Amino acid sequence: DIQMTQSPSTLSASVGDRVTITCRASQSVSTWLAWYQQKPGKGPKLLIHTASNLESGVPSRFSGSGSGTEFTLTVSSLQPDDFATYYCQQYNNFSTFGQGTKLDIK
Amino acid sequence: QVHLVESGGGVVQPGRSLRLSCAASGFSFSAYGMHWVRQAPGKGLEWVAVISYDGTNKYYAESVKGRFTISRDNSKNTLYLEMNSLRPEDTAVYYCAKDGWKAAPVSYYFDYWGQGTLVTASS
Numbered sequence: 001d002i003q004m005t006q007s008p009s010t011l012s013a014s015v016g017d018r019v020t021i022t023c024r025a026s027q028s029v030s031t032w033l034a035w036y037q038q039k040p041g042k043g044p045k046l047l048i049h050t051a052s053n054l055e056s057g058v059p060s061r062f063s064g065s066g067s068g069t070e071f072t073l074t075v076s077s078l079q080p081d082d083f084a085t086y087y088c089q090q091y092n093n094f095s096t097f098g099q100g101t102k103l104d105i106k
Numbered sequence: 107q108v109h110l111v112e113s114g115g116g117v118v119q120p121g122r123s124l125r126l127s128c129a130a131s132g133f134s135f136s137a138y139g140m141h142w143v144r145q146a147p148g149k150g151l152e153w154v155a156v157i158s159y160d161g162t163n164k165y166y167a168e169s170v171k172g173r174f175t176i177s178r179d180n181s182k183n184t185l186y187l188e189m190n191s192l193r194p195e196d197t198a199v200y201y202c203a204k205d206g207w208k209a210a211p212v213s214y215y216f217d218y219w220g221q222g223t224l225v226t227a228s229s
């Protein structure tokens with residue numbers, strides 16, 4: 001199984017900050033990597049697929065990069081609606097998720 | 107717009123069975139693979155099972171293989187998950203999710219999710 005490790009597990013930031021979340025795979029997943037946002041009591045929302053492709057309707061302040069085993073999700077200027085938990089997911093070989101990064105207000 | 111609504115969750119004793127349903131609308135259901143993904147309370151996400159757009163191909167996570175069965179009825183735009191021999195570790199919110207690619211093969215990324223239904227396996 002491919003293991004996905006996110007860092008940090010928790011991130012405290014303020015509105016307007018630029019933040020980056022890292023996701024590492026235990027073996028190469030090429031660019032078969034997605035990012036999701038989840039708010040309490042809700043199903044996850046797709047933000048990015050294929051490592052850097054922004055899903056339709058997702059604000060352009062979100063961006064993704066990387067390939068192989070190392071990936072990043074960046075939010076260029078945090079908005080109040082962005083405080084949530086973020087998950088990376090590899091889909092090169094079935095599907096596994098990272099453990100999540102909780103982004104909260106500083 | 108795309109709408110996925112899960113139902114059928116509840117409290118069940120370990121060893122018993124439960125069937126979940128997911129009603130889909132707002133897209134051509136019969137053209138997409140569909141998945142079940144679960145989330146234990148306070149924990150992360152775990153992919154459970156996938157079924158191809160036409161129901162011919164099904165794959166399962168090792169943790170549920172032999173106990174859970176995924177199926178679909180394209181005439182009713184509905185996805186199912188039959189869960190047998192439930193264990194306490196199966197306790198989770200179960201989400202149905204739409205695959206990101208049309209037809210075959212499935213992509214295994216999920217562009218729409220439901221709100222989930224809670225399954226609690228406890229005596």
